[in-house]
Amino acid sequence: MTGDLSSIVWRLNGADLERFRGNEVNTSVDNTTPTPSPSPHVGGGRSTPVIDIQNLSLTFETNDGPVHALSDIDLKVEKGEFVSFIGPSGCGKTTLLRVIADLEKKTAGDITVNGTTPENARLDRAYGYVFQAAALYPWRTIEKNIALPLEIMGLTRKEQTARIDKVLELVELADFSQKFPWQLSGGMQQRASIARALAVEPDLLLMDEPFGALDEIVRDHLNDQLHQLWAKTNKTVVFVTHSIPEAVYLSTKIVVLCPRPGRIYDVIESDLPRQRTLDLRESPEFLRIAQRVREGLKAGHAYDD
Numbered sequence: 001m002t003g004d005l006s007s008i009v010w011r012l013n014g015a016d017l018e019r020f021r022g023n024e025v026n027t028s029v030d031n032t033t034p035t036p037s038p039s040p041h042v043g044g045g046r047s048t049p050v051i052d053i054q055n056l057s058l059t060f061e062t063n064d065g066p067v068h069a070l071s072d073i074d075l076k077v078e079k080g081e082f083v084s085f086i087g088p089s090g091c092g093k094t095t096l097l098r099v100i101a102d103l104e105k106k107t108a109g110d111i112t113v114n115g116t117t118p119e120n121a122r123l124d125r126a127y128g129y130v131f132q133a134a135a136l137y138p139w140r141t142i143e144k145n146i147a148l149p150l151e152i153m154g155l156t157r158k159e160q161t162a163r164i165d166k167v168l169e170l171v172e173l174a175d176f177s178q179k180f181p182w183q184l185s186g187g188m189q190q191r192a193s194i195a196r197a198l199a200v201e202p203d204l205l206l207m208d209e210p211f212g213a214l215d216e217i218v219r220d221h222l223n224d225q226l227h228q229l230w231a232k233t234n235k236t237v238v239f240v241t242h243s244i245p246e247a248v249y250l251s252t253k254i255v256v257l258c259p260r261p262g263r264i265y266d267v268i269e270s271d272l273p274r275q276r277t278l279d280l281r282e283s284p285e286f287l288r289i290a291q292r293v294r295e296g297l298k299a300g301h302a303y304d305d
């Protein structure tokens with residue numbers, strides 16, 4: 001499990017992240033990172049996939065020998081898709097997401113993000129990354145947590161306020177802007193984290209099991225909210241989950257991975273309508289897709305390990 005870093009990356013690169021862990025942000029440091037510009041790669045041509053992965057492999061060299069975390073991954077993610085990675089523990093979901101985010105380096109194959117290398121995409125701050133734990137900064141109010149990346153981006157106070165109000169409204173936390181994280185429930189904290197990621201308006205959101213630690217009712221509610229957000233904003237989302245209903249409810253494409261070595265077992269293009277409500281989960285179409293995911297998970301899972 002590698003999604004334990006701490007918080008949300010808002011178009012922040014890995015170096016930013018390392019700086020952020022446990023520290024108040026020194027906004028002046030980040031002024032050295034170029035402001036996102038209309039990169040020639042970003043949105044370059046309708047036919048260019050947002051993410052294009054070909055024959056990608058990643059082997060970790062460890063003291064106990066090589067760990068083949070990813071093997072021969074082929075995947076395209078088009079603009080506006082909601083793609084979930086699902087699979088048993090250790091099949092490489094987080095690693096694949098981290099390769100896309102340039103937080104890990106491939107050892108073979110090719111990958112482009114927004115038509116360029118993951119490193120360039122990271123430097124362009126082309127994506128927002130949501131980690132498993134909300135980990136908001138406890139000494140900052142919710143409003144100030146959301147303001148943090150906007151301060152780094154150099155937005156005026158007025159621009160910051162407008163964006164903060166908008167995202168707090170979207171995640172239904174408008175009345176909680178002056179609270180500190182520890183005054184909110186786990187689900188509310190995770191919503192605040194998502195608001196923080198959305199505040200910088202990335203076109204691509206990479207989300208690593210953001211709701212994994214929440215109870216089912218809260219999770220349902222957040223799934224619903226996330227789905228509505230995605231449907232409204234037409235962002236491209238790549239989402240890691242262990243939950244079949246979550247994957248089927250949210251996704252336009254479900255990628256089933258299997259372990260040792262981590263590889264793609266099945267890619268399911270969902271024909272569920274784009275507009276969804278939670279009661280869709282009772283429909284035959286939903287159950288049919290869920291069944292195919294379940295079969296893929298079973299087939300790819302070695303129970304005798």
Ligand SMILES: Nc1ncnc2c1ncn2[C@@H]1O[C@H](COP(=O)(O)OP(=O)(O)OP(=O)(O)O)[C@@H](O)[C@H]1O
Nearest residue numbers: 001002060062067069088089090091092093094095
């Ligand atoms: N930095 C690392 N060094 C060595 N091995 C690693 C490293 N990161 C991940 N691995 C290994 O790579 C494999 C894939 O790990 P990864 O965390 O991507 O799986 P996952 O599917 O996300 O698992 P989970 O569902 O438990 O989060 C595992 O065998 C893991 O132990």
